[in-house]
Amino acid sequence: MRTLLTPRWLGLLLAALALAATMVFLGRWQLHRYEERSAINDRIHAGETGAAVPADRLLPRPADGPGSVGPALPDDAAWRRVTVTGTYDSAGELLVRNRTVDSTVGFEVITPLVTADGTTFLVDRGWIPPSPKGPTVAPSVPAAPTGSVTITARVHPSESGGTDTVQVDGRTEIRRVATGPVARFLDKYAVYDGYLLAVDGSPGATSQPIPVDDENAWQNAAYVVQWWLFAGLTLFGFGYLLRKEHLEGLAGTPTEASRTAAPVA
Structure with missing residues (x-):
């Protein structure tokens, strides 16, 4: 497509690809954070009911x-x-x-x-x-x-x-x-x-033990969807604008027949 091969559109293509790649990377980073936080939440939930073990067996x-x-x-x-x-x-x-x-x-x-x-x-x-x-x-x-x-x-x-x-x-x-x-x-x-x-009832515990809250893993999951959606929209928007300009160029280009036809007297 000749429209795409112009310097302006090639530059826009590179910019769109770079922007989309950055958004994909940010989405992958948020996915990693989601997995980390989900693993922490699994340990938090397991610790709520798991059997207690001597601390010196777990901590160096x-x-x-x-x-x-x-x-x-x-x-x-x-x-x-x-x-x-x-x-x-x-x-x-x-x-x-x-x-x-x-x-x-x-x-x-x-x-x-x-x-x-x-x-x-x-x-x-x-x-x-x-x-x-x-x-x-x-x-x-x-x-x-x-x-x-x-x-x-x-x-x-x-x-x-x-x-x-x-x-x-x-x-x-x-x-x-x-x-x-x-x-x-x-x-x-x-x-x-x-x-x-x-924990509640241990010797020395105050009347308000410290609650253990879950990590907000779903927030990271939402960011994954957001960044990858933005990446897709960036490429879609580039394709839409390119196609639009290409069609406008075709509509404004005189046909070969109109260029060679003799003028009407």
């Missing part, structure tokens, strides 16, 4: 000294139910600020649980409301039980970021439960990577 033991964190949490350990026996160290307790449960912003209570060999798990004992006296007053924190306890919890991957600590009314507050920075801040424990969400 810290091998270095105080202030260090153990090897990275294996993917298949996340969200599993585990049991662990140890002693709460309330002196190292931290409050994670700006945590929302049922549309109310409050705190999560992180208390180190020291095992018999000295290695330590960071245990999220649950959510508590803020002080009614305002943000400059520490909330009322239920005391952790003393002595040896055995808790049941769900494994939560470490969050990213730093500790970003502040002192409020004698309490240390942080924004993120990042096990590496928290271990270095506390500087007295060899800490397992990841942290534990105490």
Whole structure:
């Protein structure tokens, strides 16, 4: 088709192909994210009812000294139910600020649980409301039980970021439960990577355990359809405009008979 072989249309063709290829790539990336999130949701659902196993069977033991964190949490350990026996160290307790449960912003209570060999798990004992006296007053924190306890919890991957600590009314507050920075801040424990969400009824759990929400995998699935649909529309639109200009060119081109016919007197 001579219309397509013009420099302008060849340039438009290359641009349309490049744009469509980019959209296909973005769709494939969103498909990958959908598969990742679906796998996470499968582990979350399995962890809701699965049998609890000793935590040290799933999580690699810290091998270095105080202030260090153990090897990275294996993917298949996340969200599993585990049991662990140890002693709460309330002196190292931290409050994670700006945590929302049922549309109310409050705190999560992180208390180190020291095992018999000295290695330590960071245990999220649950959510508590803020002080009614305002943000400059520490909330009322239920005391952790003393002595040896055995808790049941769900494994939560470490969050990213730093500790970003502040002192409020004698309490240390942080924004993120990042096990590496928290271990270095506390500087007295060899800490397992990841942290534990105490389930309802475990010793030390607050009246509001932390819920585990599903990943929004279907949002990524919708983006897959969107990007691939845009890619198809881009190529369709190019073909439509090319055909339209080609037909207009044919309609405006005089026929051979009209060019050779003699003028009428």
